Amino acid sequence: MLFCLFSLVFLYSIWPLFKGIIFNPSNSQDTLDALERRKTILYREIQYIDAEYDIGNLNKEDYNLTRTELVQETSDIIAEIKLISSN
Amino acid sequence: MTPVLGSVSLSLATGFGILSVILLSLYIRSGDYRLFLAGRRMAIIVSALVIIATLLLVKELITSNFDVDYVAHYTSIETPTIYKFTALWAGQSGSLLFWVFILSIYSLIMIFQNRNRYHRMMPWVLCVILTVQLFFLILTNFITNPFEPTNADFVIANGLGLNPLLQNLTMAIHPPVLYLGFVGFTIPFAFTFAALLTNEKGSLWVRSIRRWSLVTWLALSCGIILGGWWAYQELGWGGYWAWDPVENASFMPWLTGTAFLHSIIIQEKKNMLRVWNTILIMLTFALTIFGTFLTRSGVMSSVHSFTESPLGPIFLAFVAIIVTVCAILVFQGLPKMKSDKHIESLTSRESGFLFNNVVFVTMCFAVFWGTIFPVISEAVRGTKITVGPPFFNQVNVPIGLLLLMLTGVGPLLAWRRTSRSNFIKYFSIPVGLALIAAIVFLLFGFRGYVVISLTLSVFVVVAIITEFKRGIQARVNRFGESSFVAFRTMVRKNRSRYGGYFVHLGIVLMFIGFTGQAFNLKKEFGLGINDREHVGDINFELKQLREEERPNHFAWIAELLVTGKDGNSITTLLPEKRIYFHRDPNPDRRQPHSELDIHTTLKGDIYSVFSSIDTDNGIAFFQIMINPLVQFVWYGGYMLVLGTLIALWPSKREKLLT
Amino acid sequence: MAPKNKIVITVTGFTLVALFWIYWVSVNPIDERAMVKFISVQEILQTEDNERVRIGGVVADGSITLSSTNKLEVAFTLKEGDSFLPVEFIGTRPDLFKNGAEVIVEGLYQEGSFHADILQTKCASRYEGDLRDASSYNLNEIEI
Known part of the structure; x- marks a missing residue:
C-alpha cells in the first residue's frame, strides 16, 4: 500500500516531464507583470513625495527634482507596457 | 509502525530534496520549463513529507509511545497533554525537526504566493530553501533521529518527564515563537541570494521580502520578549536578561534583522544600499544558523545547552560554507550591484538610516565578541574566560543610547538633504525640551547614564510627536480635514512608517524600563513568625507559614505583609517553596521549586523568592528585590507588537502589489 | 569635500571608535565580574x-x-x-x-x-x- 502511495507521489512529481515542451512564461509575462506593478508603485511614490513635501520632509528643490525623475520613469514604463502589449 | 513511517518520510524527504535540487539546476542550465515544474512539485513534496513526519512525532508524544527514545526522554505518563505536545521542541532532535517543519510551512506559503511570479529567480530561491531543508533533514536522519527507538532490553513503563521549569505556558510558546522568527529569515535570504545570482535589478522582490522580514522580525521580537518575561516570572533571580549565550544567539540576528528592516526601505524607495542590504540579510541568516548551533550543540556552558554531541562541528561547517559562499558571491556581484545613486548629504534621512545600520551592526559585533570570547581565549591562550553580564552592559549601554538618539534624529531629517533653516526649525523644540528635562532630572538627583537615557527618551518622544503633528498639519492645510481624520488617513496611507513610529515609542518605553535597573535593590534574610526586615523603605513582616500537600507537590507558603514607610499596608505576598516528587524515597530525586510572588505597580515591582526553610526553628529565608520600572519593558513590548501590526495590516493597495 | 567622502569618513571613523571601545572594555572591564x-x-x-x-x-x-x-x-x-x-x-x-x-x-x-x-x-x-x-x-x- 505504502509503495503504491509512494509511486503515485513520485509519478505526480515527474508528470510535467512527459508533457510537450511548455512555453516558458519567464520572459514577456514576467516583464509585463513587473512593469505593471512598478507602475503602481511609482504612482504611489509620487503621491508619497507630495505628502512628504507638504510635511516638510523634502525641500523644494529636491522635491521638484525627485518628482520630475519619478514622472519621467512612469511615462517610460507606460510607453514600454504599450510596446510590449501591442506585440 | 508509526516511528518507522516517520523515519521513512524523513528519508524520502531527503531523497526528493536531492532530486529536486538536481532538476532545478538542470532547469537553470537548460531553461526547459518542464524541469522547473517537476522540481517545484518535488519541493512541495519535501515540505509535505516533513510536515507528515512532524505530525507523526506529535502523535507518538501524545500517545506516549515510550518505544521511541525521544518520547521516553521528554515526556512521562503524568505529563499533561499540552506539555506532551510542547515536548516536540524540548529536546535536540525534536527541535531540529521542528525547525525544518516551520521552514517547510514557510516554503509552501512562499511557493503558493509566488506561483506565477519571479520566474527567473524562483529556481534559485527554491534551491536555497531546499539546501537548508536538506541540511536539517540530514541531521535528523543520520545524526539525531527523533524516531530513534529506545535502546533498552526491558519494557519501559514510564518516561523521564518534562522539566517542571518548562511546564509553564510562556515557556511552552516561547521556543516556537522564537523559531518562527529564526527560520523566517531563510526566505528573504533565499530571495536576496537568487537576486544576486540572476542579477535581478528591479525593486519588486524587495517589497515582497520586506513583508516577510517584518512578520519574521515580529515573531523574533515576541520570542525574545517572552523569554525575558518567562525568566523574570519563573527563574527567580529578579531579572529578564542575563546575556546568556543562548539569549545572545537570538539577540544577534534580531539586531542585524532590525538593521535590515530599516535599510531595505532605502533600497525599495531609492534603489540604494543594495550591497549593504545583501550583506545584512546574509549575515542575519548566518546568525540564525549560528544561533541554532549555539542553542543546540552545547559548546557554551549555559543553562539552555544540551550535552556535547557531534552536531557542533557539522553546524559550524555549515555556517562556514554559508559565509564563504555568500562572501564570494557578494564579491563577484559587487560591480553589478553598484547603484548609480549616492547619499547626497550627511544630514539626510538616508544617511540617518545608514548610521542606524552601522550602530546596529556594531552592537551585534560587540555581543558576538563577548559570546565567542571564551572559545577564542581558550583556543589562543589556553585559559577559558567566562564573560559576564557586566561586560555586555558596559559595552552596550553607550551603543544602545546612541541608537536611542538616532531613533529621535532620524524622523527629523529630510530626504536627500536637510537645509540649515529646517534643521534649526525641526530640532529646536525636541532638543530644547530634552535639555529642560535633563536639568529637571539632574535636580532630582539622577546622575550618569540614567540622566542621558531619560533625556534621550524625552527627546525621541517629542521628536516623534512633532513628526506626527507635522503630518497631521500638512493634511489639515491641504485637504481641510479635522485633526482626527487627518491622523487616521495619514496612518492609513503610510502604515509602515507610522507603525514604525509606534514601534519606536515601544523601544523608548523599554529603555525607560532598562534605566530602572539602576535603582534595583536586593536583600536576602531569614524571618521567624512576626519578625520584620526592611529593603529600602519598604518593610516585610512574616505573618504566617503554611504547609499544604497538593496533587503533585508539597508546598510551604509564606505570608509576607508588605508595608510602606509610614506603615501603610501595600500588599501581602505569598511566595512558595515547593517540592515536586516529594514522595520519592530517594531525597536526591525530589525536586525543589521556588514559586515566586511579585507585586506589580507602574512604579516598580516587589519581587519575593522563598529561598529556603529551617523547619526546626520555624525560620523562612527570603530573597527580596525591588525592581523599579520593570513594567515599562513589557509595556514597550506590547507597543512594539501593536506598531508592527499597524505596519503589517494589509490594505487594499498592498494586495495589488505583493 | 564631496558628501560621499564625508559619509565614508564618518562611517569609518565611527567604526574605528566603536572597535576601539569594544577592545578597551575587554581589556579594562569596569567590574571584576565581567571577565572571569x-x-x-x-x-x-x-x-x-x-x-x-x-x-x-x-x-x-x-x-x-x-x-x-x-x-x-x-x-x-x-x-x-x-x-x-x-x-x-x-x-x-x-x-x-x-x-x-x-x-x-x-x-x-x-x-x-x-x-x-x-x-x-x-x-x-x-x-x-x-x-x-x-x-x-x-x-x-x-x-x-
Missing part, C-alpha cells in the same frame, strides 16, 4: 594568586551541610575528577542544587576554602538521565 577565568579544581589547589575565578564540578555526595543558624549559609565539597575543593556560599541556592548536581561557582579561594558568591546549577541530571540506565525508568514505583 574558568579553571579546574586541580588548578586552583595549586595556584597561589588570589584572583576571582569560576569553577565547575559536581557536588560530592553527602557533603552538603547547612549552617544551623542561617539556612542561607551552605558548605559543600566540589568534586572534579579526583580533586576535591571545600566551598562556602551564603545566599539563595538554586532549586536544582543537591548532592550530585553539576554546579558552577564563582568567587575567591582563600585559606584552603573557596568563598563563592555565585552558585549556579547546570541542567537537572534527572531530565538528562541516560535512558539506558534502567533505574531512570522506574518512576512507576512512586505514586504521584
Whole structure:
C-alpha cells in the first residue's frame, strides 16, 4: 500500500516531464507583470513625495527634482507596457 | 509502525530534496520549463513529507509511545497533554525537526504566493530553501533521529518527564515563537541570494521580502520578549536578561534583522544600499544558523545547552560554507550591484538610516565578541574566560543610547538633504525640551547614564510627536480635514512608517524600563513568625507559614505583609517553596521549586523568592528585590507588537502589489 | 569635500571608535565580574594568586551541610575528577542544587576554602538521565 502511495507521489512529481515542451512564461509575462506593478508603485511614490513635501520632509528643490525623475520613469514604463502589449 | 513511517518520510524527504535540487539546476542550465515544474512539485513534496513526519512525532508524544527514545526522554505518563505536545521542541532532535517543519510551512506559503511570479529567480530561491531543508533533514536522519527507538532490553513503563521549569505556558510558546522568527529569515535570504545570482535589478522582490522580514522580525521580537518575561516570572533571580549565550544567539540576528528592516526601505524607495542590504540579510541568516548551533550543540556552558554531541562541528561547517559562499558571491556581484545613486548629504534621512545600520551592526559585533570570547581565549591562550553580564552592559549601554538618539534624529531629517533653516526649525523644540528635562532630572538627583537615557527618551518622544503633528498639519492645510481624520488617513496611507513610529515609542518605553535597573535593590534574610526586615523603605513582616500537600507537590507558603514607610499596608505576598516528587524515597530525586510572588505597580515591582526553610526553628529565608520600572519593558513590548501590526495590516493597495 | 567622502569618513571613523571601545572594555572591564577565568579544581589547589575565578564540578555526595543558624549559609565539597575543593556560599541556592548536581561557582579561594558568591546549577541530571540506565525508568514505583 505504502509503495503504491509512494509511486503515485513520485509519478505526480515527474508528470510535467512527459508533457510537450511548455512555453516558458519567464520572459514577456514576467516583464509585463513587473512593469505593471512598478507602475503602481511609482504612482504611489509620487503621491508619497507630495505628502512628504507638504510635511516638510523634502525641500523644494529636491522635491521638484525627485518628482520630475519619478514622472519621467512612469511615462517610460507606460510607453514600454504599450510596446510590449501591442506585440 | 508509526516511528518507522516517520523515519521513512524523513528519508524520502531527503531523497526528493536531492532530486529536486538536481532538476532545478538542470532547469537553470537548460531553461526547459518542464524541469522547473517537476522540481517545484518535488519541493512541495519535501515540505509535505516533513510536515507528515512532524505530525507523526506529535502523535507518538501524545500517545506516549515510550518505544521511541525521544518520547521516553521528554515526556512521562503524568505529563499533561499540552506539555506532551510542547515536548516536540524540548529536546535536540525534536527541535531540529521542528525547525525544518516551520521552514517547510514557510516554503509552501512562499511557493503558493509566488506561483506565477519571479520566474527567473524562483529556481534559485527554491534551491536555497531546499539546501537548508536538506541540511536539517540530514541531521535528523543520520545524526539525531527523533524516531530513534529506545535502546533498552526491558519494557519501559514510564518516561523521564518534562522539566517542571518548562511546564509553564510562556515557556511552552516561547521556543516556537522564537523559531518562527529564526527560520523566517531563510526566505528573504533565499530571495536576496537568487537576486544576486540572476542579477535581478528591479525593486519588486524587495517589497515582497520586506513583508516577510517584518512578520519574521515580529515573531523574533515576541520570542525574545517572552523569554525575558518567562525568566523574570519563573527563574527567580529578579531579572529578564542575563546575556546568556543562548539569549545572545537570538539577540544577534534580531539586531542585524532590525538593521535590515530599516535599510531595505532605502533600497525599495531609492534603489540604494543594495550591497549593504545583501550583506545584512546574509549575515542575519548566518546568525540564525549560528544561533541554532549555539542553542543546540552545547559548546557554551549555559543553562539552555544540551550535552556535547557531534552536531557542533557539522553546524559550524555549515555556517562556514554559508559565509564563504555568500562572501564570494557578494564579491563577484559587487560591480553589478553598484547603484548609480549616492547619499547626497550627511544630514539626510538616508544617511540617518545608514548610521542606524552601522550602530546596529556594531552592537551585534560587540555581543558576538563577548559570546565567542571564551572559545577564542581558550583556543589562543589556553585559559577559558567566562564573560559576564557586566561586560555586555558596559559595552552596550553607550551603543544602545546612541541608537536611542538616532531613533529621535532620524524622523527629523529630510530626504536627500536637510537645509540649515529646517534643521534649526525641526530640532529646536525636541532638543530644547530634552535639555529642560535633563536639568529637571539632574535636580532630582539622577546622575550618569540614567540622566542621558531619560533625556534621550524625552527627546525621541517629542521628536516623534512633532513628526506626527507635522503630518497631521500638512493634511489639515491641504485637504481641510479635522485633526482626527487627518491622523487616521495619514496612518492609513503610510502604515509602515507610522507603525514604525509606534514601534519606536515601544523601544523608548523599554529603555525607560532598562534605566530602572539602576535603582534595583536586593536583600536576602531569614524571618521567624512576626519578625520584620526592611529593603529600602519598604518593610516585610512574616505573618504566617503554611504547609499544604497538593496533587503533585508539597508546598510551604509564606505570608509576607508588605508595608510602606509610614506603615501603610501595600500588599501581602505569598511566595512558595515547593517540592515536586516529594514522595520519592530517594531525597536526591525530589525536586525543589521556588514559586515566586511579585507585586506589580507602574512604579516598580516587589519581587519575593522563598529561598529556603529551617523547619526546626520555624525560620523562612527570603530573597527580596525591588525592581523599579520593570513594567515599562513589557509595556514597550506590547507597543512594539501593536506598531508592527499597524505596519503589517494589509490594505487594499498592498494586495495589488505583493 | 564631496558628501560621499564625508559619509565614508564618518562611517569609518565611527567604526574605528566603536572597535576601539569594544577592545578597551575587554581589556579594562569596569567590574571584576565581567571577565572571569574558568579553571579546574586541580588548578586552583595549586595556584597561589588570589584572583576571582569560576569553577565547575559536581557536588560530592553527602557533603552538603547547612549552617544551623542561617539556612542561607551552605558548605559543600566540589568534586572534579579526583580533586576535591571545600566551598562556602551564603545566599539563595538554586532549586536544582543537591548532592550530585553539576554546579558552577564563582568567587575567591582563600585559606584552603573557596568563598563563592555565585552558585549556579547546570541542567537537572534527572531530565538528562541516560535512558539506558534502567533505574531512570522506574518512576512507576512512586505514586504521584
